Amino acid sequence: MHLVMISCTPRAVKASNTAKILEKFREGYESVGNTTETYYLAERKSWEQIRVAYYENEQVLFALPLFVECIPGIMMEFLESLDYERLAQMQKKHVAFLVQGGFAEASQLRCCEKYLNMLPAYLNAEHMGTLIKGDMFSVSIMEGDARKKMIAPFVQMGKLYAEEGHFDKEKVSEFAKPEYFSKRIILLSGLFSPLRKLVMQGMAKKLGCKGSLMAKPYQRYVN
Numbered sequence: 001m002h003l004v005m006i007s008c009t010p011r012a013v014k015a016s017n018t019a020k021i022l023e024k025f026r027e028g029y030e031s032v033g034n035t036t037e038t039y040y041l042a043e044r045k046s047w048e049q050i051r052v053a054y055y056e057n058e059q060v061l062f063a064l065p066l067f068v069e070c071i072p073g074i075m076m077e078f079l080e081s082l083d084y085e086r087l088a089q090m091q092k093k094h095v096a097f098l099v100q101g102g103f104a105e106a107s108q109l110r111c112c113e114k115y116l117n118m119l120p121a122y123l124n125a126e127h128m129g130t131l132i133k134g135d136m137f138s139v140s141i142m143e144g145d146a147r148k149k150m151i152a153p154f155v156q157m158g159k160l161y162a163e164e165g166h167f168d169k170e171k172v173s174e175f176a177k178p179e180y181f182s183k184r185i186i187l188l189s190g191l192f193s194p195l196r197k198l199v200m201q202g203m204a205k206k207l208g209c210k211g212s213l214m215a216k217p218y219q220r221y222v223n
């Protein structure tokens, strides 16, 4: 089987969490004798090539970061650039999604998952399921073994998708756990809040942030 994988983040490939996760997914998918080709919407000059790959292939995976509870604008822009008359005349494609987000609870991704349940019908495609996973914010910040450990589970999910041809709802929920934090974790999280703030400040600095994390630059525009 040949799978076209489209990364739908506006973030540059080098800095993107989606790209790193997709690379692991590819490893698993190809480990059982399949082939893939990967495209990045962040590379706008390749959109025509991506559209051709989309029209000409039967199996497609859209991989995206969760942006404000749903899909990134760049993905919507790309989908709007497809030729829907042409799609309507074509054989139904098999379309699946991989969504990863920053917040750890799977419940944070459920709204987007619901939207993605509807989307393939608009593309004259069959929905092959959606893989969701939170807590991925720091993939690009982590280095070495810490990063490897974070994204290694996607190898297994790539292999599973290759073997089963779809994302099984129950297996996805198991993979995406926790659905909600337990009361104990919420309590502990409150206790460790000062430490977490320090870690976040360190991360922000690494990402090039020079101002305070408490800055509210748009506050003056709010009544």
Ligand SMILES: Cc1cc2nc3c(=O)[nH]c(=O)nc-3n(C[C@H](O)[C@H](O)[C@H](O)COP(=O)(O)O)c2cc1C
Binding pocket: 009, 010, 011, 015, 016, 017, 018, 019, 065, 066, 067, 068, 069, 070, 100, 101, 102, 103, 104, 108, 134, 136, 137, 138
């Ligand atoms: C504009 C923006 C909005 C985001 N909204 C959410 C969100 O609603 N929920 C969430 O869990 N993570 C959210 N995130 C975090 C990203 O989904 C997460 O960091 C992801 O791993 C980024 O992948 P990328 O590096 O490939 O873009 C947001 C990030 C950005 C930049």
